[in-house]
Amino acid sequence: MTIKMSAKNVNVFYGTKQAITDVSIDVDQDEVTAFIGPSGCGKSTFLRTLNRMNDTVASAKVTGDIRLDGEDIYAPSMDVVQLRARVGMVFQKPNPFPKSIFENVAYGPRIHGLAANKTDLAEVVEKSLKRAGLWEEVKDRLSESGTALSGGQQQRLCIARAIAVDPEVILMDEPCSALDPIATARIEELIHELKGRYAIVIVTHNMQQAARVSQRTAFFHLGTLVEYGNTSDIFTNPRQERTKDYITGRYG
Amino acid sequence: MSGLTLLFLIIGLGLIGWLSARVRAVSFRRQTSARFGSLPSHHATHVAMWTVLPAALFIAIWSFTSPALVTDLVLTNPAAQELPPKGFERAAVLSEARNLAEGRGYGAFHPLAETLAPAYAAAQSRYDWIGSAAALLLAFACGAWAYTRVRADYRARSKIERVVMLLLLAASLIAILTTVGIVASLLFESARFFRIVPITDFLFGTHWSPQVISAKDPGASLGAVPLFWGTFFIGAVIAMIVAIPFGLMSAIYLTQYAAPRVRRWMKPILEMLAGVPTVVYGYFAALTVAPAVRDFAVWIGVSWASSESALAAGLVMGVMIIPFVSSMADDSIAAVPASMRDGSLAMGATSSETIRKVVLPAALPGVVGGVLLAISRAIGETMIVVMAASGVATMTLNPFASATTVTKQIVDLLTGEAEFDSPKTLAAFALGLTLFIITLLLNIVALSVVKRYREAYD
Numbered sequence: 001m002t003i004k005m006s007a008k009n010v011n012v013f014y015g016t017k018q019a020i021t022d023v024s025i026d027v028d029q030d031e032v033t034a035f036i037g038p039s040g041c042g043k044s045t046f047l048r049t050l051n052r053m054n055d056t057v058a059s060a061k062v063t064g065d066i067r068l069d070g071e072d073i074y075a076p077s078m079d080v081v082q083l084r085a086r087v088g089m090v091f092q093k094p095n096p097f098p099k100s101i102f103e104n105v106a107y108g109p110r111i112h113g114l115a116a117n118k119t120d121l122a123e124v125v126e127k128s129l130k131r132a133g134l135w136e137e138v139k140d141r142l143s144e145s146g147t148a149l150s151g152g153q154q155q156r157l158c159i160a161r162a163i164a165v166d167p168e169v170i171l172m173d174e175p176c177s178a179l180d181p182i183a184t185a186r187i188e189e190l191i192h193e194l195k196g197r198y199a200i201v202i203v204t205h206n207m208q209q210a211a212r213v214s215q216r217t218a219f220f221h222l223g224t225l226v227e228y229g230n231t232s233d234i235f236t237n238p239r240q241e242r243t244k245d246y247i248t249g250r251y252g
Numbered sequence: 253m254s255g256l257t258l259l260f261l262i263i264g265l266g267l268i269g270w271l272s273a274r275v276r277a278v279s280f281r282r283q284t285s286a287r288f289g290s291l292p293s294h295h296a297t298h299v300a301m302w303t304v305l306p307a308a309l310f311i312a313i314w315s316f317t318s319p320a321l322v323t324d325l326v327l328t329n330p331a332a333q334e335l336p337p338k339g340f341e342r343a344a345v346l347s348e349a350r351n352l353a354e355g356r357g358y359g360a361f362h363p364l365a366e367t368l369a370p371a372y373a374a375a376q377s378r379y380d381w382i383g384s385a386a387a388l389l390l391a392f393a394c395g396a397w398a399y400t401r402v403r404a405d406y407r408a409r410s411k412i413e414r415v416v417m418l419l420l421l422a423a424s425l426i427a428i429l430t431t432v433g434i435v436a437s438l439l440f441e442s443a444r445f446f447r448i449v450p451i452t453d454f455l456f457g458t459h460w461s462p463q464v465i466s467a468k469d470p471g472a473s474l475g476a477v478p479l480f481w482g483t484f485f486i487g488a489v490i491a492m493i494v495a496i497p498f499g500l501m502s503a504i505y506l507t508q509y510a511a512p513r514v515r516r517w518m519k520p521i522l523e524m525l526a527g528v529p530t531v532v533y534g535y536f537a538a539l540t541v542a543p544a545v546r547d548f549a550v551w552i553g554v555s556w557a558s559s560e561s562a563l564a565a566g567l568v569m570g571v572m573i574i575p576f577v578s579s580m581a582d583d584s585i586a587a588v589p590a591s592m593r594d595g596s597l598a599m600g601a602t603s604s605e606t607i608r609k610v611v612l613p614a615a616l617p618g619v620v621g622g623v624l625l626a627i628s629r630a631i632g633e634t635m636i637v638v639m640a641a642s643g644v645a646t647m648t649l650n651p652f653a654s655a656t657t658v659t660k661q662i663v664d665l666l667t668g669e670a671e672f673d674s675p676k677t678l679a680a681f682a683l684g685l686t687l688f689i690i691t692l693l694l695n696i697v698a699l700s701v702v703k704r705y706r707e708a709y710d
Contacts, residue, residue: 053594053598083600088598091594098614158595161599165600
């Protein structure tokens, strides 16, 4: 197992309210890690510490130690712009920009100057859309607006957009919660395909989904990490009473 | 009977209706324990409404129609035969007689008015009595009718609902009807103007000097193009060069960068600027900015710069519009979903890249709509230009030259001592109508742009 990201003793505060208490997790390079837990348990909040998206919330404060390839991402020397290019993110609700499909995917390469010229850029866009499994559906209408696609296509466009800057880690915050079952299945398939190329962390409400797509599962409850281990162990043989209660549907 | 007495009598009748209906409705409740759709107070209000509202409506209509009836009656008086034929003088004599009859006049200018005054007074008191009696009768009849409906199963409650709805509808119609009235009067006076001056001379003529109007060809000196050019130059060009960048940037700062604490005091102050009376901006423009602009022009070598320059008026007007642009832009930027901003930030874009490449393009239709509304406000703005702009109509691209605007000219035309039906005065109405049509079109376009954009994110 190769550790891609490691978090130690992480606490998150919103103002005086503590949202995350003492969470330590290692994210593996070649596996999909799922965060599960009831609403408000802090799983999304914790996910957002991994690419410092909590910085955009004025009252949020993060303590503890989070490293990407051994490098402290909260160190003053860390460039947030670089960090977010390396740790991409896909959101709960598909959020394509009100631009063409091409421009949506080209957005990241453009701002980070990843393509030397137009042909380069077109190649990056094509490669990203292919990896996101969207190329065949949109190759003839790249200049149409990204917001005109269906919900599932929009979400794959957002994944393509994240892939386009060639990140090392992709964070997914409940990526299927706004999608129908068929679109959800398509995204889950995509996660399987992307596994190995990128370290993937997915927050999900849906325990079956966690069981289907992930190799490692972390169960959060009330801002603490209750249990973290191999997905098969968590679902068949949980060590903690609370985990067992949650996955058997006692609460959540 | 005076109007006030009549009003009190009708309200008194309403009160009596209210009380008696209430007493009657309460008695139903004593007889049975069944549930009622309407409470006693509903029955009471229903009767009171029927007593007061039809009578009030009648009085309103009567007060519009009775003056004509009174005049007709006065004209049957033998002395009225001596009145001059139709026209201004005849109306003057009649209005003088009316003033005398109402005890408002201080002696008559026309002797005829004095002889007609008693006839006027008699006719007026006669119609007053008729009107008052009819109103009271109506109040009583309608109230009595409503009282007979006070029964246990009568749904007074839902009737009240209907009346409330009608009252609210009437309230909202008043503003609309007023606008219609304004447009109608503008149209009427403008039509008179265009009978004297050909519409093409007015709309396309490039020479404006209402001080000297030749009787033979009044259109030659009433060409409005320089005025509309000046209005456009000051309101839509110079003012917007100030208002758009500063308004937009302040909106961006307030929505995207300002800490909540800063936003809490900064936004209200900015909005307070919108409440500064425009006449105060006018002082500022005329006394502070205009001399400064002139000095600046002289300093850079424009020795002939006007002290009533287009630049001074436009600059201050732009400052006045900043809060307006800022708050419109603020709204449309805030309407851009946060998820879109987060999406860009999560790609590693900085805040300013996110604003330039994602937030502003998404907010653009709303911002454009806001700017159009701001322009329509700027070109209708009067006080600043009355105080700071020049009265000389010129067609110039030079911001240091003097320029005038439509609104400034309207004020100048109407504050003169010309007769009311001279082409000079009537030109003010034609200008007003044209300005009204332009701002109306601008507003329609702006609102439709804003609306279409709002739908996109809802």
